[in-house]
Amino acid sequence: MSxxxxHKELIIIGGGPAGLTAAIYASRAKLDMLLIEDQIVGGQVRNSYTIENYPGFKSISGSDLADVMQQQAEELGAEIDEFDMIEKVNFSDDEKIIETSSYIYKADSVIIATGATPRKLPIPNEEKFSGKGIHYCAVCDGAMYEGKVVGVVGGGNSALEEALFLTKFASKVYMIRRYDYFKGEKTTIDEVMNHPKIEVLFNEDLVNVDGEDFMQKAIIKNTIDGSEKVMDMDAIFGFIGTEPKTAHFKEFIELTPTGNIKTDELMRTKVHGVFAAGDVREKEYRQITTAVADGTIAALQAEKVIVEKKKSK
Known part of the structure; x- marks a missing residue:
């Protein structure tokens, strides 16, 4: 069956903070729009246990913030298609086609807000123990390790925050950091360094894990002298960065060597009428607030393109 x-005036691909913000602005502008999300709406923000740096909320869980954003967009009239997988796209200055598992869409303008996925740990047994000791979301999987010993690999805010969250369940949390410093906010670093359940292993790197059906051991290598040690651990949570979700677009959109979409300050890509917003695009800072700003700009610019196209008819 074919x-x-x-036809939609605007298609937004991705339902994280950038995409939802774009949907809010597009709905207020009365655009005929659709937001397509291949998973649950909210994006990576849903994995945040507590958010304390988003204006208007002293403290809110990531899932609650995502729900508020989605509710606001839908109440304004946004159409959201959840769990619809994109199969392929075809972008040009004159035509934008997006084929999902359900429909073929033709759009006047497109906003790519697909975000990023966690980068997998570069160890030999990653695939073997994925979901069986190797994890990338403490909020999702941390409760599995009540009273257990776990490790966290990484040195940024995400790793620090997830280590703190894991102390709610684990009896011991090792932070495995290949350098002798962290890159996160000072208040969070101080909290980690002073937490009685957390032990920081500076200048140490995870080189592999081992076990039978489930992970039982972590092999750690000292980055200074090269010595290795085997430590009993029930799980490792990796937070070593993210990879942008741009596979469908690389043929049409200019990407950086890391796979992020190149845009100007108005979120414009090299294809007229195609914009990018949020973690998927090339930029210095990736925060919820910066994603929201990107989504705002992208939607306002998309509206201009759509209005101009109407005038030219």
Whole structure:
């Protein structure tokens, strides 16, 4: 059976903070729009246990913030299609086609807000123990390790925050850091360094894990003298960065060597009418607030493109 073809003025790909913000602005502008999300709406923000740096909320969970954003967008009239996988796209200055598992869409303008996924740990047994001791979301999987010993690999805010969250369940949390410093906020670093359940292993790197059906051991290598040691651990949570979700777009959109989409300050890509917002694009800082700003700009610029196209008809 051939798929039904639908026309939309604006298609937003991705339902994280950038995409939801774009949907809010597009809905207020009365655009005929659709937000497509291949997973649950909210993006990576749903994995944050507590958010304390988003204006208007002294403290809110990531899932609650995502729910508030989604509710606001939908109440303004945004159409959201959850769990619809994109199969392929075709972008040009004159035509934007997006094919999902359900429909073929033709759009006047597109905002790419697909975000990023956690980078996998570069160890030989990653695949073997994925979900069986190797994890990338403490909020999702931390409760599995009540009273257990776990490790966290990474040195940024995400790793620090996840280590603190894991202390709610684990009896011991090792922070495995290949350098002798962290890159996070000072208040969070201080909290980690002073937490009685957390032990920081500076200048140490995870080189592999081992076990039978589930992970039982972590092999740690000293980055200064090269010595190795085996430590009993029930799980490792990796937070070593993210990889942008741009596989569908690389043929049409200019990417950086790391796979992020190149845009100007108005979120414009090299294809007229195609914009990028949030963690998927090339930029210095990746925060919820910066994603929201990107989504705002992208939606306002997309509206201009759509209005101009109407005038030219």
């Amino acid at each position: 798929k039904e073809i639908k």
